[in-house]
Amino acid sequence: MLDSPKPQAKSAPERPQKKRMNPDAREAHIVAEAVLFFAEHGFEGKTRDLAKRIGITQPLLYRYFPSKESLIERVYQEVYVQRWNPAWEDLITDRRAPLPDRLCRFYKEYSRAVYDYVWVRMFVYSGLKGVDINDRYLRGIKEKVLRPVCGELRHANGLPTPGAVPIGEQELELAWGLHGSFFYRAIRRYIYNLTTTADSDTAIENEVRVFLSGVGPVQRQLVEAQDKQDS
Amino acid sequence: MLDSPKPQAKSAPERPQKKRMNPDAREAHIVAEAVLFFAEHGFEGKTRDLAKRIGITQPLLYRYFPSKESLIERVYQEVYVQRWNPAWEDLITDRRAPLPDRLCRFYKEYSRAVYDYVWVRMFVYSGLKGVDINDRYLRGIKEKVLRPVCGELRHANGLPTPGAVPIGEQELELAWGLHGSFFYRAIRRYIYNLTTTADSDTAIENEVRVFLSGVGPVQRQLVEAQDKQDS
DNA sequence: CTCATTATTTATCATTTGATTATTAAATAT
DNA sequence: ATATTTAATAATCAAATGATAAATAATGAG
Numbered sequence: 001m002l003d004s005p006k007p008q009a010k011s012a013p014e015r016p017q018k019k020r021m022n023p024d025a026r027e028a029h030i031v032a033e034a035v036l037f038f039a040e041h042g043f044e045g046k047t048r049d050l051a052k053r054i055g056i057t058q059p060l061l062y063r064y065f066p067s068k069e070s071l072i073e074r075v076y077q078e079v080y081v082q083r084w085n086p087a088w089e090d091l092i093t094d095r096r097a098p099l100p101d102r103l104c105r106f107y108k109e110y111s112r113a114v115y116d117y118v119w120v121r122m123f124v125y126s127g128l129k130g131v132d133i134n135d136r137y138l139r140g141i142k143e144k145v146l147r148p149v150c151g152e153l154r155h156a157n158g159l160p161t162p163g164a165v166p167i168g169e170q171e172l173e174l175a176w177g178l179h180g181s182f183f184y185r186a187i188r189r190y191i192y193n194l195t196t197t198a199d200s201d202t203a204i205e206n207e208v209r210v211f212l213s214g215v216g217p218v219q220r221q222l223v224e225a226q227d228k229q230d231s
Numbered sequence: 232m233l234d235s236p237k238p239q240a241k242s243a244p245e246r247p248q249k250k251r252m253n254p255d256a257r258e259a260h261i262v263a264e265a266v267l268f269f270a271e272h273g274f275e276g277k278t279r280d281l282a283k284r285i286g287i288t289q290p291l292l293y294r295y296f297p298s299k300e301s302l303i304e305r306v307y308q309e310v311y312v313q314r315w316n317p318a319w320e321d322l323i324t325d326r327r328a329p330l331p332d333r334l335c336r337f338y339k340e341y342s343r344a345v346y347d348y349v350w351v352r353m354f355v356y357s358g359l360k361g362v363d364i365n366d367r368y369l370r371g372i373k374e375k376v377l378r379p380v381c382g383e384l385r386h387a388n389g390l391p392t393p394g395a396v397p398i399g400e401q402e403l404e405l406a407w408g409l410h411g412s413f414f415y416r417a418i419r420r421y422i423y424n425l426t427t428t429a430d431s432d433t434a435i436e437n438e439v440r441v442f443l444s445g446v447g448p449v450q451r452q453l454v455e456a457q458d459k460q461d462s
Numbered sequence: 463c464t465c466a467t468t469a470t471t472t473a474t475c476a477t478t479t480g481a482t483t484a485t486t487a488a489a490t491a492t
Numbered sequence: 493a494t495a496t497t498t499a500a501t502a503a504t505c506a507a508a509t510g511a512t513a514a515a516t517a518a519t520g521a522g
Contacts, residue, residue: 019470019517020469020470020517023469042273046509047510048508048509056470057472058509058510058511059470059471059473059511059512060470060471061511066511068511124359124422125359127422127423128273128352128355128356128359128422134423134424135423135424138425170430170437172429173416173429173438174438176412176416177412177415177441178412179415180411180412180414180415180416181407181411181415183415184408184410184411184415185411187358187411187418188369188407188411191355191358191359191365192358192365193365194366198400198401198404202401203408206401206404206405206449207404207405207408209448210408210442210445211441211442212445213445213448213449214440214442214445215441217444218437218441218444250500251489251498251499252499254499257499257500277478277479277480278479278480278481279479288500288501289480289481290481290482290483290500290501290503291499291500292481293480293482297481299480299481463522464521464522465521465522466521467518467519467520467521468517468518468520469516469517469518470515470517471514471515471516472514472516473514473515474511474512474513474514475511476509476510476512477508477509477510477511478507478508478509478510479506479507479508479509480505480506480507481504481507482503482505483503483504483505484501484502484504485500485501485502485503486499486500486501486502488499489496489498490497491494491496491497492494492495492496
């Protein structure tokens with residue numbers, strides 16, 4: 001049979017990609033494409049479709065990963081590792097800078113580092129499937145972001161420290177609300193595919209301003225109620 | 232959204248359910264269970280699993296629906312029809328009541344009517360799969376809720392009407408932020424399965440209060456910038 | 463060049479899954 | 493009771509899908 005030239009994998013215009021890659025590079029290539037593929041189609045995406053996207057045959061995947069599940073595990077690690085910047089925890093509570101500046105800077109950096117196409121979609125896919133990663137992550141957000149934010153709000157509004165009067169559920173809910181307004185923008189963009197023309201950094205500045213200039217009296221009321229309840 | 236816990240897979244059928252049902256009742260039964268089933272597992276849920284949940288054999292589904300797709304179509308109609316209350320459009324703009332009351336009432340009623348386990352999960356599943364329903368729905372929210380809200384905010388803060396100075400993207404983004412903080416609570420509950428002990432109505436009241444007491448100056452600034460840009 | 467190594471492909475297996483057909487049995491009519 | 497109708501099941505098909513085994517061909521060593 002004649003050896004007809006193999007049809008090129010759909011989109012590799014720059015380098016004609018030699019047929020045989022060194023194993024490390026091939027594995028990296030597979031993982032990189034798998035990240036995008038599973039972010040787009042979810043973890044029930046078919047291995048044959050993934051292989052076609054990569055430009056290899058489906059069985060080759062199994063030379064690099066013993067099972068689809070192990071590949072997914074690898075993809076998880078690739079996406080969810082090292083996105084959190086530990087410096088953020090100090091940033092939020094470093095009172096040398098004004099609170100509005102701290103919150104704006106944190107949420108700008110956080111949104112830029114975390115809320116991209118891959119992270120958001122995988123996070124939501126995982127949530128729907130009930131993977132534990134979401135629960136753990138949001139518990140971290142609660143302790144490392146929302147509670148500290150509530151504490152800083154207390155300080156800015158001349159209210160008792162969380163040590164004196166514990167942070168109540170409704171108080172925390174205020175911080176969840178701010179957080180959610182930012183996450184929701186990512187959802188609109190990456191899940192609902194709505195084109196958001198508004199600049200994200202500017203929107204963050206505006207929403208933080210609205211929040212900070214309005215939260216004082218409401219928080220005071222909640223803290224007083226909480227205090228009364230305790231005593 | 233308030234007190235609708237995750238529906239349990241039917242475990243203890245009260246009535247031993249006679250084997251042979253009348254066709255209308257059987258169809259209704261299938262649809263009702265399919266709604267819960269697809270909300271939980273997504274539309275790639277297997278027909279055999281669905282049948283097992285219903286307590287029938289898988290081929291029986293095909294006596295009532297010609298294909299899985301047609302059943303899904305039916306489920307969509309069941310979930311997405313008649314949840315929007317047309318009276319809400321008037322509620323938001325009826326200036327006989329104070330704006331805080333209107334916003335609180337609207338979002339309480341809206342959250343209760345729309346944000347339940349089934350609606351939220353199907354909406355997100357559909358978004359991930361790129362079904363057009365989301366785009367259309369959110370376009371409706373924008374025109375029927377967010378723009379009117381912006382208009383009422385203009386009025387409450389003594390700013391020019393949207394007719395005089397069109398509503399800008401960043402201004403609209405403020406309203407998206409408020410909206411998102413409520414939707415995000417539903418996401419936390421139904422997608423991430425976090426137990427939210429805080430009462431939903433109270434949280435809405437608090438967040439509306441924070442928003443309304445802080446939004447004035449920010450909106451004024453945005454409107455003035457928008458006005459300058461136009462002239 | 464010749465040959466060994468191994469990255470990659472072709473062919474294929476065993477389940478799964480949406481869907482169809484043939485059979486069974488429950489309800490109703492006579 | 494007997495017969496008729498049809499809701500429901502059992503058996504099965506064909507395509508899809510995760511995974512494996514055998515065959516092929518690109519690369520480097522001697």
